[in-house]
Amino acid sequence: MSTNTLAWSGLTADRTRMLRLLQEYGVYAALVVLFLVAVGLDTSFVEMSNIRVQLFQLAPTLLVALGMALVIGTEGIDLSVGAVIALAASVVPLYAGYGLGGVLLAALLLGAASGAVGGAMVAFARIQPIVATLSLMIGVRGLAEIVNGNSAKAVTQSGVLALGSRTVAGIPEMAWIAAVCALLTGLLVRRTTFGRQLVAVGDNRRAGWLSGLPVRRVLITVYVISGVLAALAGVLVVGHGAEADPANQGLNMELNAITAVVVGGTPLSGGRVRVLGTVAGALFMQLITAVLTQHNVHTSYTQIVEAAIICFAVYASQERGTR
Template sequence: MSTLAWTGALRDRDRLLRLLQEYGVYAALAVLFLVAVGLNSDFLSAGNVRIQLFQVAPTLLVALGMALVIGTEGIDLSVGAVVALAAAVVPLYLGYGLAFALLIALALGAVSGAVGGAMVAFTRVQPIVATLSLMIGVRGLAEIVNGDSAKPVTDTALLSLGSDSLAGIPLMAWITALVALAVGLVVRRTTFGRRLVAIGDNRQASRLAGLPVRRVLLTVYLVSGVLAALAGVMIVGHGAEADPANQGLNMELNAITAVVVGGTPLTGGRVRVLGTVAGALFMQLITAVLTQHNVPNSYTQIVEAAIICCAVYASQERGTR
């Protein structure tokens, strides 16, 4: 093969890989959706669609916060524990009204996120180390607050938040959609979003350019904690019980998966909000299709692991080029 032909082949390969990175998750989501409908004629029933939206909403909320963190070349492993902490705390304050209980849960999420962000921004602890230690501590605190067993929740306002629908779409899904829209606008249309991406692309250069690196880092981890707490409240409302020993488990891994599959590179410097939404829906559809056809959960995890490896490889290829 001549040098010219070899160069052309490399260009074609790069073009194909770029298309896969930009639009692959949407194409995969469309194909998987058609497969799901073909395998199950009731997949498009109103009941099943509502179930899928109920299940994906909390994960997507956490993933949106995770996308901001990863955009700064960070990671937040504490979000699952924050979900559990919010789930443990919100029933304790429902006697004062849902608004007050929600405020307390979100405040604790903000504090947890701020602690992790402060360790990353001010003490320069590696994000994975800072948030791993926070994950362990917050999970333990949630179990201490809740006790050894699951606590039933009977507050009608909270149960309505977790089960009611508007125009046939769950309130949880509406709230998540509004959050996704807000995050997308922040990333694409605000100075904060441009600073976030610049810091993820080159933190040292951003610091030398006078950008408020510490403040941005602290803010993104704080936002991640707040969104995780909101997801915890939704989970309690939908499940009608507080069980921090099980709620939020592996949520951080599910969120990272949605972000990476959606095209946001782990190396930072970019945030794909719409891709994150598509990634969360894609992973939810995979789980739903395999579960509905009685595939053991262990095989589902293997499939998800393979998808993550492919997404990370594609992301690294792009960074290398």
């Protein structure tokens, strides 16, 4: 074997190793670097008041991203989560008289029903996930606006408002809720039979059918979980903003969730779910938005930066899969 061939093989191996390290740990390194840059530019960034603001904004996105990670793990996509947030928001004023428990029950049931419909379209009708959830997104958003009377409504239910504004040990309660959901999602993926089935279905659905896995049940379940988490995020959004506005709440949330999942290292091709990476991805994207906003960078430039990050993350994921 010639020296040139050996050198080329070494370069290829080094490139593959670098891509693997980037896929595994890149988001964590980027998160640390971005945090240090944010603090260097403005030392008030680490003040508790600012941290609370960032956590209030992060919690709903993280909840939706956790559900999205499970769906993407099955080689699917759920574009309806933003509309489910709007639907959950629309029922808050209707069930405010039943207290926080009534509001949560109604919202979560609607989220589960929406997820079940989307999952059934994918599992039984075998409609492409992007088409099934796109149609669901349009229909659910319209239903939410009808339920809410096509107008924003103030929310005065004390339990809902407390859920969206209360802090525990200086940390927003909604951030604690998101953290618990992240922990439970990680345990679901890593420690349960369902988690192993989910990964197997995403890795090779046909092999799952042939090996006797409950493929349809797995698919419906992940979409139901995604719908429930999105509905919970909707209640938190309403509680924090003290207003139910289905026409605007949840807009682009599906894109934010997909970004967090992809940046966190979960491949769009399925077969793997990185829960901790999803949390880091959500934190990373929130930090980028916060830093650019605090330095008066226009929203359009923020979107360009986010688009570039998504492209880079997907490229790294595809390169690793090819190797």
